[in-house]
Amino acid sequence: xMDALLDNALLISVFVTMLRSxxxxxxxxxxxxxxxxxxxxxxxxxxxxxxAAFAAYxxxxxxxxxxxxxxxxxxxxxxxxxxxxxxxxxxxxxxxxTGLAINLVASGLTLYLFRSNHAVFSAGNFTxxxxxxxxxLADIPVIGRIFFQQRLPTYLALALIPLAWFFLxxxxxxxELRVLGENPKVLQTRGxxxxxxxWLIIVAGSGLTxxxxxxxxxxxxxxxxxxxxxxxxxxxxxxxxxxxxxxxGTITAVFAFAALQAIASHAQVLNLPVPYQFxxxxxxxxxxxxxxxFRSRSGQPAHLGLRDIGK
Amino acid sequence: xxxxRPVLRAxxxxxRFGSVVANDDVSLDVAAGELHCLFGxxxxxxxxxxxMLHGELQPDAGHIEVDGRRTDFRSPADAIAEGIGxxxxxxxxxxxxxxxxxxxxxxxxxxxxxxxTEARERLSRLCGDLGIAIELDAPLWQLSVGEQQWxxxxxxxxxxxxxxxxxxxxxxxxxxxxxxxFGMIGKMRDRGLxxxxxxxxxxxxxxxxxxxVLRRGRKVGTLDGRxxxxxxxxxxxxxxxxxxxxxxxxxxxxxxxxxxxGLMAKGSWGETIVDDVSLMVRSGEIxxxxxxxxxxxxxxxxxxxxxxxxxxxxxxxxxxQLEGLSAADFMRAGVGIIPEDRYAEGLVGPxxxxxxxxxxxxxxxxxxRGLFIAGDRVVAKAEEAMRRYSIAAPAINTPVSRLSxxxxxxxxxxxxxxxxxxxxxxxxxxRGLDIGVVATVHEELRRKRDEGVAVILVSEDIDDLFDLCDxxxxxxxxxxxxxxxxxxxSRDIVGSMMVGRAPAGGATCA
Numbered sequence: 001x002m003d004a005l006l007d008n009a010l011l012i013s014v015f016v017t018m019l020r021s022x023x024x025x026x027x028x029x030x031x032x033x034x035x036x037x038x039x040x041x042x043x044x045x046x047x048x049x050x051x052a053a054f055a056a057y058x059x060x061x062x063x064x065x066x067x068x069x070x071x072x073x074x075x076x077x078x079x080x081x082x083x084x085x086x087x088x089x090x091x092x093x094x095x096x097x098t099g100l101a102i103n104l105v106a107s108g109l110t111l112y113l114f115r116s117n118h119a120v121f122s123a124g125n126f127t128x129x130x131x132x133x134x135x136x137l138a139d140i141p142v143i144g145r146i147f148f149q150q151r152l153p154t155y156l157a158l159a160l161i162p163l164a165w166f167f168l169x170x171x172x173x174x175x176e177l178r179v180l181g182e183n184p185k186v187l188q189t190r191g192x193x194x195x196x197x198x199w200l201i202i203v204a205g206s207g208l209t210x211x212x213x214x215x216x217x218x219x220x221x222x223x224x225x226x227x228x229x230x231x232x233x234x235x236x237x238x239x240x241x242x243x244x245x246x247x248x249g250t251i252t253a254v255f256a257f258a259a260l261q262a263i264a265s266h267a268q269v270l271n272l273p274v275p276y277q278f279x280x281x282x283x284x285x286x287x288x289x290x291x292x293x294f295r296s297r298s299g300q301p302a303h304l305g306l307r308d309i310g311k
Numbered sequence: 312x313x314x315x316r317p318v319l320r321a322x323x324x325x326x327r328f329g330s331v332v333a334n335d336d337v338s339l340d341v342a343a344g345e346l347h348c349l350f351g352x353x354x355x356x357x358x359x360x361x362x363m364l365h366g367e368l369q370p371d372a373g374h375i376e377v378d379g380r381r382t383d384f385r386s387p388a389d390a391i392a393e394g395i396g397x398x399x400x401x402x403x404x405x406x407x408x409x410x411x412x413x414x415x416x417x418x419x420x421x422x423x424x425x426x427x428t429e430a431r432e433r434l435s436r437l438c439g440d441l442g443i444a445i446e447l448d449a450p451l452w453q454l455s456v457g458e459q460q461w462x463x464x465x466x467x468x469x470x471x472x473x474x475x476x477x478x479x480x481x482x483x484x485x486x487x488x489x490x491x492x493f494g495m496i497g498k499m500r501d502r503g504l505x506x507x508x509x510x511x512x513x514x515x516x517x518x519x520x521x522x523x524v525l526r527r528g529r530k531v532g533t534l535d536g537r538x539x540x541x542x543x544x545x546x547x548x549x550x551x552x553x554x555x556x557x558x559x560x561x562x563x564x565x566x567x568x569x570x571x572x573g574l575m576a577k578g579s580w581g582e583t584i585v586d587d588v589s590l591m592v593r594s595g596e597i598x599x600x601x602x603x604x605x606x607x608x609x610x611x612x613x614x615x616x617x618x619x620x621x622x623x624x625x626x627x628x629x630x631x632q633l634e635g636l637s638a639a640d641f642m643r644a645g646v647g648i649i650p651e652d653r654y655a656e657g658l659v660g661p662x663x664x665x666x667x668x669x670x671x672x673x674x675x676x677x678x679x680r681g682l683f684i685a686g687d688r689v690v691a692k693a694e695e696a697m698r699r700y701s702i703a704a705p706a707i708n709t710p711v712s713r714l715s716x717x718x719x720x721x722x723x724x725x726x727x728x729x730x731x732x733x734x735x736x737x738x739x740x741x742r743g744l745d746i747g748v749v750a751t752v753h754e755e756l757r758r759k760r761d762e763g764v765a766v767i768l769v770s771e772d773i774d775d776l777f778d779l780c781d782x783x784x785x786x787x788x789x790x791x792x793x794x795x796x797x798x799x800x801s802r803d804i805v806g807s808m809m810v811g812r813a814p815a816g817g818a819t820c821a
Contacts, residue, residue: 171423175408179416182405189403190417190470191366191388298580302406 008142010269014262015146019154021265022258023219024049024212026157029236029250030164031077031208036240037168038201039181041305043099044084046233047106048206052077052213054110057224058117060217061124070153070214077210080106081203089198092307103233111226121224128218129153153215160208165247177201181301184310194310209236235287242290244299253290257283316379318343318505319364319395319474323373326359333359335528336373341474341505341521346496348519348536349509351548352746356528357509361476364507365397366390396467400479402459404451411447414466430469437468440502441495456603457488464495474505481515485603486773486806493518511548511746513541524548549746567627568594568733568765569615574624576610576789585610586789588624594733597756597766599780600791601773601805607789608769609651612736615767616648617641629733642671647731649723651738651769653716657723660712664704665693667711668726696725700751717748728755735759738769753779773802787811 028049035042055076060069080102087098114121129151138148147158168174176197179186184194216228235257243249263270264279272279317340326334334356341347349357362368364375366384375382377393384390387397404413415430431447438445443461451459460480467475481489493515496506508515516522522534524547532547569592576585585607592598602608613619614626617638626634631644650656658667669678669689678688693707700721704714711719720740728735737756741749756779760766770776776783777797784791785808793808 170425172419172425173423175412175416175425178408179405179412182407183403185403186405186413187417189387189397189399191386191391192417299407 010266012142012145014259014266016149017265018255018258018262019146019150019158020220021261022255023151023154023157024215025232025236025239025254025258026160026212026251027153027215028209028212028233029239029254030157030160030247031205031212032236033164033205033240033245033247033250034168034177034208035202035205036304037181037245037301038177038198039184039301039303039306039309040084040088040198040202041095041099042084042088042202042205043096043237044080044102044106044233045099045209045236046229046231047099047103048077048080048084048209049213049216049233050103050110050227050229051080051106052210053216053228054113054224055210056214057121057217058113060126060128061121064126066129066218069218070211073214073217074207074210077213078203078207080210081206082199084206085199085202088307089195089202089309092309094307095305107227114224114226126222128220128222129215151215151219153211153219156211161247161251168247178301181303183303188310198309209233231284235283238287238291242287242294244294245301246299249299256290257286260286316343317341317376318378319507320376320379321360321364321373322376324360324363324370324375325372326363326368327371332528334363334370337525337528337530338373339523339530339533341507343473343505344500344503345505345520346500346518346536347505347507348516348522349507349525350511350516350522350544351525352511354527354745355525355548357511357525358478359528360525361397361478361507361509364390365395365476367397391470391472394471394473396470396472396475398460398463398467398475398477398480400482402463404459404462406452407450409448409450410445410454410462413451413462414469418470434465434469437465441468441498443491443495455488456483457485457491460484460488460492461495468499472504474507475499476507476509478509479511480508481510481512483604483771485809486803487810489515513544516544517541526550565594565763568592568629569767570627571615572625574611574614574626575622576607576614576619577622578610584789585614585621588789588791590784590791590794592734592765592767594763594765595760596781597760597768597779599776599783599797600767600769600786601776601783602769602771602786602809604771606786606809608786609738611786612648612738612767612769615734616646616736618648642730645731645733647727647729647735649720649727649735649737649740651742653720653723654712657727658711658719661710663708663710664697664702664714664722665689665707667722668693668696670726672726672730696722696729700725717744720744720748720752724752724755728759731759731764733764735764735766736769737766739771740768741770741772741775773805776805777802785809 028045032042032045052073056069056073059072060066084098084102087093088095131149131151134148138144168178176187180194180197187194213229217224221228239250239253239257242253260282264282267276267279319341321337321339324334324337325332337360349360351357359368363370366387366389369385375384382389382393411427411430411434414434415427434447445458445461451462454462464475480492484492499506510516517536517539519536522536522539522544523530524532524534524544526548534543569590572589574585574588575583578584588611590598600608610619614621617633617636617640621634624634625632628641628644628646633641633644654660659670669692672678673684679685690707696702697704697707702718702721704718711722714722740752744752756766756768768776768779780797782794782796783805784794785805786792787809788811792811795805
């Protein structure tokens with residue numbers, strides 16, 4: 001086993017897989033972070049990702065176009081975001097219940113659409129995103145193999161990390177977003193309408209979550225199966241809580257989950273002395289453990305989940 | 312400061328809520344460079360008036376003029392654009408963000424970069440003008456309440472306010488902080504700002520240049536600050552003379568009712584919030600606890616009521632050693648508590664008056680028959696309480712959430728005064744109540760004392776404590792930093808003890 005671990009090629013493969021499995025989680029968690037930092041406790045991440053994944057699948061089977069499929073997934077994600085906004089911002093319904101309802105509807109609807117069009121889908125074959133080597137950088141030993149021979153959305157997800165930080169902390173809109181999550185009245189007393197901003201944030205954040213969903217189909221597996229998200233939406237929610245709602249904390253948690261997924265997918269080669277099923281369950285067990293260990297909620301937006309949003 | 316043109320003018324403002332007329336034909340002129348005071352009891356219509364002046368409410372009749380131009384405020388944004396700033400009684404701030412972030416958030420409508428350099432320069436100039444020093448990059452939660460109010464004032468001035476409205480600005484301040492605030496107001500006045508303060512505290516009103524007195528939604532007078540006296544203002548405010556408050560207890564206190572030794576409590580992050588507090592209160596005495604909110608008063612009372620278990624320390628109430636026992640044991644020992652937030656901790660909103668009156672005692676023998684609650688006894692008890700405390704409500708099955716603040720507090724009083732046979736704990740029992748109910752609450756506390764109950768009263772209002780208490784303990788940072796007698800100590804000394812400064816020359820007596 002030690003020999004296997006020390007094997008350079010194998011290690012590189014684990015890291016490559018880690019970045020690849022981190023991609024959908026990164027995209028979704030950055031979208032979800034924006035939404036939660038604005039004070040909306042959106043639990044519908046799983047359903048948003050699943051709907052978007054299905055949209056990507058249906059469009060890629062129908063047209064064979066990866067860009068079209070990606071756009072469709074983002075649009076469907078944004079559409080689910082619009083639904084979430086309507087329920088939580090316009091109608092001020094309970095945010096938890098709304099999220100759970102969205103997950104249930106997404107699960108049922110995608111399953112139904114998938115099964116009822118089985119003939120179409122079983123005939124359709126497609127190839128997802130292929131790795132794109134970045135010129136020169138890809139030739140760097142080890143680092144090049146790990147970071148610069150990834151798929152396009154992975155590069156996008158990595159680039160989004162500093163961009164998201166810059167947006168949150170160095171722009172006027174980012175400050176206003178954080179204020180919304182702490183005390184929306186601050187903006188209201190300055191005569192700024194809160195609801196349109198929340199709509200925009202939820203729709204945009206859900207669109208990004210949708211992009212994460214698309215990658216499940218177009219970047220991880222080249223197929224669709226019911227419940228393809230397999231709890232990744234919930235991992236995103238856990239990553240936010242474990243990361244204490246800070247961008248870098250959340251990203252760290254995401255990479256930890258992704259590393260466990262990568263190890264699980266190399267279980268047979270690594271020849272670890274634990275059952276394969278246990279390794280598959282590891283990210284979920286780890287998420288429980290993280291919640292138990294990082295109990296601090298000091299970074300939780302003060303207005304998160306509250307319904308008195310204002311106009 | 313006379314003969315300035317009015318910068319803000321209200322003409323015949325009227326506002327109705329359903330059948331209630333909150334403001335009836337109220338007019339006033341506010342001149343640049345003056346301190347204008349809106350004075351009246353709770354419920355006199357001061358808040359409604361100030362809400363209309365800064366665009367939060369729209370008048371049903373009448374209008375507002377700024378610099379002689381008629382305006383039509385549809386939102387606070389319109390008022391801000393006309394240079395009217397508002398500092399709410401409950402601060403509107405984001406605690407997790409920094410001072411400067413709180414001030415600039417939502418101020419600029421153009422550009423996407425958060426350029427703070429220019430804001431920083433302007434703010435440090437403003438701070439210099441006002442004579443205050445504040446760390447612009449400190450997160451807001453690190454600031455004292457007084458400093459948070461400065462942030463609110465800076466927020467308004469940053470948007471070039473020419474009229475600043477302050478709603479009950481000293482309600483949460485220590486006497487020193489209030490003094491500083493009035494110093495700042497003086498500086499703003501010198502710079503030609505008009506300052507409107509909404510208050511019901513006589514001591515503050517007398518510092519104003521002009522005083523507008525409201526009673527039951529109507530303006531009953533406008534006075535020049537130099538001509539106003541406490542008597543004339545009181546008469547205008549309540550439409551008659553107040554009965555002078557009865558003196559402190561004349562009878563000497565009896566045996567020891569509460570003996571607490573070395574009480575410690577920790578907060579949710581493990582920090583010490585009550586630090587080695589020992590106190591002794593005799594039956595028939597009112598023991599006051601002064602202090603700025605958040606210095607350990609609440610957890611101390613919770614320990615004395617058995618709601619919070621002390622980390623260490625012992626607690627003797629009546630003749631029973633109670634530390635480590637449950638809240639039910641404390642109740643059986645005769646402890647009653649009037650909590651700080653009556654809706655969050657004292658009442659169950661959707662429950663009826665009758666149900667709220669028996670809350671916590673629904674298992675006692677005199678309310679039950681076997682396994683069941685005896686409905687007729689509950690009804691009798693509730694009806695007696697309604698009569699005894701003159702609770703204004705349609706029936707005993709009215710949900711308490713439909714009662715006014717004063718009547719809701721009377722329901723708490725009815726239950727807890729009946730409960731407290733040995734010790735009565737009261738945390739700010741008159742907060743937000745109008746003057747009539749305040750008098751009732753004070754009367755009841757005195758009556759309890761005369762019955763031989765030990766009363767512990769927590770209040771931020773030093774005047775109340777001086778009127779009511781036999782001894783006053785001052786809390787700061789979780790400790791009782793001194794115990795004084797109101798007869799031999801001045802309010803200023805108590806005020807400086809409240810902010811952690813030791814009293815000059817050993818005021819720890821009694």
